[in-house]
Amino acid sequence: GAGVSQTPSNKVTEKGKYVELRCDPISGHTALYWYRQSLGQGPEFLIYFQGTGAADDSGLPNDRFFAVRPEGSVSTLKIQRTERGDSAVYLCASSSLGQGIGGYTFGSGTRLTVV
């Protein structure tokens, strides 16, 4: 597609449930990033993929969070046993160069609300 696509755009879930958030990057972009943005704050880094492998997952807050990119394109961020504190906008970005020298292209995000 022309841009980074994220689905769903909104997700409301009950505390304790499992959720999956999907990211479809720009075709041909090998680098993919997940960020999380809370209200009034800038995005915070979660995880970076180069190809199929997670090159850096140091931003994942705990082991309830996991992300995959099995074929080097679409990525899924998975959150187990959701907590109210997980509520935020989850942003995905991609770039053609791993170093982001040309800037990242972000999707519109998935707004996750845990009730």
Place this chain on the structure above:
Amino acid sequence: SQKIEQNSEALNIQEGKTATLTCNYTNYSPAYLQWYRQDPGRGPVFLLLIRENEKEKRKERLKVTFDTTLKQSLFHITASQPADSATYLCALDMDSSYKLIFGSGTRLLVRP
């Protein structure tokens, strides 16, 4: 750890004036500094990138400066328009890698 400060108060200016937004950081200078625009309900949109060894970068009505002595970047929009109203985010790439550290952003309101 690196901290980034952007003015949390909204900047309110008259159409046609120049908007100047500030990004200050602590600790050591990043390899790259990027500016993004974010509209409500949307993801950030990349605007400009400036390297550590560059003083200034321009793109159309936008200008970014980078002063590693002051540990500061200024972002200017000349001849501002109401359509420029948005939140502007500063982001640091510390070591030419993939991990950006974002500021909280400054909201710009341009009055017609």
